Every structure is written in C-alpha cells, then in structure tokens.
Amino acid sequence: MGSAAYNISVGFNGRFGAGSLQEIGKISQRAGIKKALIVCDPMMVKIGYAEKISGILAESGLGSVIFDQCVENPRALDVTAGAKVFNEQGCDGIVALGGGSPIDQAKAIRVIARYGGTAQDFNAMGGSRAREIKGDMAPMIVVPTTSGTGSEATRAAVITDSEKNVKFFLVSPFLLPTNVILDPALTLSMPPKVTAATGMDALVHSLEAYVTASANPISDSFGRTSFMLIGKSLKKAVENGEDMDARSDMSMASLLAGMAFAIANLGAVHALAHPLGGRHHIAHGLANSIMMPHVMRYNAKTSEAKYVEAVKLMGKDVKNAEEAAQAITNFAAEIGLPTKLSEIGIKEEDLIQLSKDAAADVNHYSNPVPCTEQTLLEMYKKAL
Ligand SMILES: NC(=O)c1ccc[n+]([C@@H]2O[C@H](COP(=O)([O-])OP(=O)(O)OC[C@H]3O[C@@H](n4cnc5c(N)ncnc54)[C@H](O)[C@@H]3O)[C@@H](O)[C@H]2O)c1
Ligand SMILES: [Fe+2]
Structure with missing residues (x-):
C-alpha cells in the first residue's frame, strides 16, 4: 500500500433499487422542499418521467415546475435561464432528472439561483478570478436515468460555454446532491446507442481512476467491482434493454465508477473527450470510448499491470497493455459503437484545435504519464 498520504472523500446519500422513484415525495419532504424545479431535457417530458415525478410530489402536497431547456453537453446560457425560472417561480428545491447533462445543469442552476452571476464566474479553471461556491444552497434531489x-x-458539474465552444467545470463539495434516487427501472427506456455510450463512460471513469497517482484501496475496490459488473452486464443491457438485472448492474457500476474517480481523479481520456463534446457535440461516452485504448497504449509504461488486471476482471483474457487496449476497442465495437474519430465526422484539420483545448483541460494533470499538446495531438491522430 505504500506510505503516501491521500484524500478519501466519498459522497453518496441515497436510495438504490427498482421502484425507488416512488419515494421521491417523502425524500423531498424530508429535505425541506415545498416547491421543486424539475430540471430535465425534452426527452424526460416526452417519455413521461417529468410528469410522473410532478404527480408523486403532488401526492405528498409538494408543488413543482418543469424546466426542460437542456441539451446534451449542457450550456451555460440554459443554466442562467433555469436559475431565473427557479427564483421567479418561488422554488425552494431542485429535482435533477436525466442523464449527466440535466444533472450537471441542475447542479449549476442551484449555484446561480443562490449566488447570481453566470456559471462561467464559478469556472474552477478560472484561477484567482473564480468565485467560490460556499454552500447554503437549496436542497437538490438527483434522479439519474442513464448509467454512465x-x-x-x-463534486463536479461539466458545463459548455457555447460562445467559446469549450467545456468548463464547477467543482465544490457543496455540489454533491442532498439525496439521490438511483432507480434502475428509469434506465429501461434508454435506446441501445445511449446505453452503450453511457456504459463506456462508466468504464472509462473506473479505468482512469484505477491508474492515477491518487488511486488507493478504496477507489480501487469500487473500480474492481465496476469492471466485473460492466464486463458481465453492459452488452446484455445493450442487446436487451428490458433486462432488469443487467440494468441494475449498470446503475451500480456507474455509481461505483463515479465514486472511484471522485476519490482518485480522471486522466487524459477525459481531457481528450471534452473538446470533442464542446466543439463537435459528440456524446461524452462515445468520445471517451474512442480515446480510451490510445491512452492505455500511451500509459502502458506505468500502468500495464493495472490495465491487464482491470480488463481480466471484465472477463477478457489479456496478457499485456496492447491486448488490453485492443480488448476495449473490440468491446466497444461489439456493443455497436464507432471506434475511430473519422467515423464520427472528425477530420485531420480539426485535430490541432482539439489538442489545444485538450491541453487546457485539467483532467490530464492526473494522467499517470504527463501529457503535452503534442502528445495529446498524437493520440488524436492515432484515433482518427
Ligand atoms: N459531473 C460529472 O462528474 C460528470 C462525469 C462524467 C460526465 N459528465 C457529463 O455528463 C454529460 C453526459 O451525460 P450522459 O452521458 O448521461 O448523457 P445525456 O444526459 O447527455 O443524455 C444522452 C441522451 O440520452 C437521453 N436519455 C437519457 N436518459 C434516457 C432514458 N432513460 N431513456 C431515453 N433516453 C434517455 C437524453 O435525452 C439524451 O438525448 C456530459 O456533458 C458530460 O461532460 C459529468
Ligand atoms: Fe465521463
């Protein structure tokens, strides 16, 4: 285990299991909410989840307003709009409903509704100019509908500045939800492509957290369980969306992977994936999935043994980093995802700007092998 000191900070307060959504009235009441802003995207309205939550809240005597102005890779301008609705409608709590996009947007709305300004003011990469998030915010209940x-x-919210086409982060322990309802039944409606991409996001969280300098026995144990669950159940969830056991495994795997990287950080894959989302609107999990094998090859000299262990836990027989990287590509292809940047419309002439953005992304600071703009560019080239 070594003698180095490290941080352990795990934040999860919630309920897990199919049918848990029914508890949202009681849980919101206990959190002190009387009128909730339900932050979601149009799909959550279309498939009836937003109305369903409104109904359960009403049965507990609680009011709600649905705010569905959210896109994939959520925008700062929608955060401002949501905070305005929150205050104008006299809301006193937030329900974040959806995948990472509405959840992150809701986290930022909670900050702006309390402190004013714009999400950019709280950009954690803004150095000394960044405003600090000091807590004392409205309660927030998070209801995930993807597993990724x-x-x-x-403690992070990833928001897109749609004028500069870059993603930035709000980071604070106060961004952790008051309560989480992790109900795998809500993920049954995910189409196969979303299931596959979000599942790969979870896998990449665990793989990145597994090899950072901050990895420790707690983050590693979360990671190991998630490798086993993803190896066993992601393909099943893609092939049969109604498979409740596979859906439950994936909900748990993505939670464990989230806790692993909350403790041990991420790495170069996320630094490379964020510009693909910010500039080219590529789904986050898909961008991660394409870049992961190339980062594994880049990190082989420090992390080979851990990559081999992780991929073996997924149930694949591999002997070295190269085989482990190839197994990840094969796995992505088996679940129907493109494995090259050229397949998703990225061109050689896009790569210089992408590598500049990736170099400015803090996530590669925790990559086990240091990265430069040049080495990030080379990884994009290999992924083309
Ligand atoms: N805060 C963090 O720690 C963190 C970590 C990783 C990623 N992220 C961010 O999360 C975002 C990605 O989130 P995501 O991958 O969950 O996708 P998403 O929220 O963007 O959703 C993807 C698509 O799936 C649809 N969808 C979601 N749930 C569905 C369901 N149950 N049934 C049918 N359709 C459904 C959505 O409407 C959307 O069209 C990115 O912006 C990424 O940067 C944040
Ligand atoms: Fe991610």
Missing part, C-alpha cells in the same frame, strides 16, 4: 456519468456522486 456517476454525476450523482461527484
């Missing part, structure tokens, strides 16, 4: 980001257990 683990945002329900992290």
